[in-house]
Amino acid sequence: MSDVQLSRSSLRETELPVYPGIALADVNLVASDEQADAALMALLGAEVIGFDTESKPTFLKGEVSTGPHLVQLATETRAYLFPISWTSGHAVLKTILESPLVQKIGFGLGNDRTVLQSRLGIDVQNLIDMGEVLRGPGHRGTVGAKVAVAHFFGQKLQKHKRIGTSNWASRRLTPQQLLYAANDAQVALLVYRAWQETREKQVDTLDPPSQGLD
Numbered sequence: 001m002s003d004v005q006l007s008r009s010s011l012r013e014t015e016l017p018v019y020p021g022i023a024l025a026d027v028n029l030v031a032s033d034e035q036a037d038a039a040l041m042a043l044l045g046a047e048v049i050g051f052d053t054e055s056k057p058t059f060l061k062g063e064v065s066t067g068p069h070l071v072q073l074a075t076e077t078r079a080y081l082f083p084i085s086w087t088s089g090h091a092v093l094k095t096i097l098e099s100p101l102v103q104k105i106g107f108g109l110g111n112d113r114t115v116l117q118s119r120l121g122i123d124v125q126n127l128i129d130m131g132e133v134l135r136g137p138g139h140r141g142t143v144g145a146k147v148a149v150a151h152f153f154g155q156k157l158q159k160h161k162r163i164g165t166s167n168w169a170s171r172r173l174t175p176q177q178l179l180y181a182a183n184d185a186q187v188a189l190l191v192y193r194a195w196q197e198t199r200e201k202q203v204d205t206l207d208p209p210s211q212g213l214d
Contacts, residue, residue, distance in 0.1 A: 016150060016154060016155050016156040017154070017155050017156065018155065018156050018158060019149050019153065019155040019156060019157045019158070019183075019187070020155075021179060021182075021183045021186075021187075022074075022078075022079055022179065022182050022183055022186050024175055024178065024179060026077060026078045026079065026182075027078075027079045027081065027178045027179065027182040028078060028079065028080045028081065029081050029083070029173065029178065030080055030081060030082045030083075030086070030089055030092075031083065031086050031089075033088065036088065036089050036092045037092075039073070039080040039082075039092065039096075040092050040095065040096065042075060042078065042080070043073055043075065043080065043096045043102065044095070044096060044099065044101075044102060046075050046102060047101075047102065047103060048102070048103040048104075048105060048189060048192065048193075049073050049074060049075055049096075049102060049103070049104055049105070049185075049189060050072070050073065050074035050075075050079075050104075050105055050106065050184075050185035050186045050187070050188045050189030050190075050192075051071075051072070051073055051074075051097075051104040051105060051106040051109075051112075051124075051127070051185055051188065052071075052072045052106050052107070052109075052112075052181070052184040052185040052188065053068035053070065053071050053072065053112050053115075053116070054068060054069060054070040054072070054168040054181050054184075055068045055069055055070075055168055056069050056167050056168045056169040057165045068084060068112070068115060068116065068119070068168075069083070069084050069085070069168040069169040070082065070083055070084065070168050070173075070181055071084065071093055071097075071116075072181045072182060072184060072185035073096060073104075073185060074182065074185035074186035074188075074189055075186075075189070076186075076189060076190065076193070079181075079182035079183075079185055079186050081173075081178065081181055081182060083171075083173075084119075084120070085169070085171065090120055090122075093120070093122060094120070094121070094122045097116070097122050097123075097124045097125070098122060098123055098124065098125050099125065099126070100125045100126050101126075102126065103126045103127075103128060104124065104126060104127045104128070105128050105130060105188045105189050105191075105192040106127070106128070106129055106130065106185070106188045107129065107130050107131045107142075107144065107145045107148070107184070107187075107188050107191075108129070108131050108142060108144065108145075109127065109129045109131075112124070113127060128192070129142070130143070130145075130148065130188055130191055130192055130195070131143050131144060131145075133195070134148055134195070145157055145159075145184070145187055145188065145191070146159065148187075148191045149187060149191065152191055152194040152195065152198075153190075153194070157183075157187060159180070160176075160180070163176050163177060163180045164180065168181075
């Protein structure tokens, strides 16, 4: 981590190298029993995984979201994307997300737990929102993934609004959508690992604990 702690304002003003993100070859769109079994084995074998969801946006006043439409889970090396339209994958998702032995890490999770419970009957266990962890005491709101990536990696996480507000309910997600969704889950895990390393170094040097990101 850089000695310079970047604030939200300095992040906007600083030209940072682009965060490379996950490769498309390492993104698995889970849409068959065989793929689901492989995802289950990989994810249950990890102590900590990245987690996020995507929903088709609503644009009309009074329109109610039918999301989430995609659930993303990631290890340090691979991401597994579960389209909710493929109902056979719900049992696998339930097993992973309800496991108390697997810690799930995300950013800006908001009501993800509530909607997964109400729509799919999945009661997510062992969930950590890094946006809340990193804000520090006395701060309002949450820290976003962009700020966290700049702080820990000295890189710029690109999140294109056009892709973020695209149709996540589509049966054919584009490569850009796959990468966007996969990175959302994996980057949370990688930031968590970097945060852990920072805390361990502080303990080793008897430094006071981090007060969060500005």
